[in-house]
Amino acid sequence: MSANDSYPEALRRLVAYFQRLPGVGGRTASRLALALLDWPEELLQGFGQELAALRANVHWCHECGNLADGERCRICAAPDRDRSLICVVEVATQIPVFESSGCYRGLYHVLGGRLLPLEGVGPESLRIAELHDRLQGGEVAELILATSPDVEGEATAHFLAAEFAEAGVRITRIAAGVPVGADLSYADAATMARALGGRRSFD
Ligand SMILES: [Zn+2]
Structure with a gap:
């Protein structure tokens, strides 16, 4: 018997939804659901x-794959961005x-x-063809x-460096200022600034 068994059905359903969120256990889910009752x-x-x-209102940018209000994200649509630089990230939450x-x-x-070969995630599962397309215009000078x-991230970077070696752009890798195994989605701003500033040509 769980602690929530005394709750009304509707509240238990709500708790179950919250528990589906990453990092939310039963106690936190209960606390969140009960807090909503006070709203x-x-x-x-x-x-x-x-x-x-949510799904109707949030889109994926057709250009870069970032989260967007419409067809293009705010970054791709901004007139003052340097369009000669493309920073290649794994997931949109790194942006x-x-x-x-x-x-x-x-x-x-x-x-x-x-790339996670053991889990069946090969190059065709990633947005690599889209990146080739973006380099066609000749506007891009550097891929960061x-x-x-970590191991998979480094392997993916090596694959991309080989994949785009003939693309006529400079290929760089962010500096190793980020602790191994760190989730880049949660790295702090100063760490990312150092990692970007210290990027080196890939070889
Ligand atoms: Zn975009």
């Missing part, structure tokens, strides 16, 4: 509407970290993961490989 009706309705419309460092004014490209500094 004014208007706020609850607004929250519910945002949840219901806010680079942005918060304040030292990068180029564009991004979201791979949608990294910002995959994670």
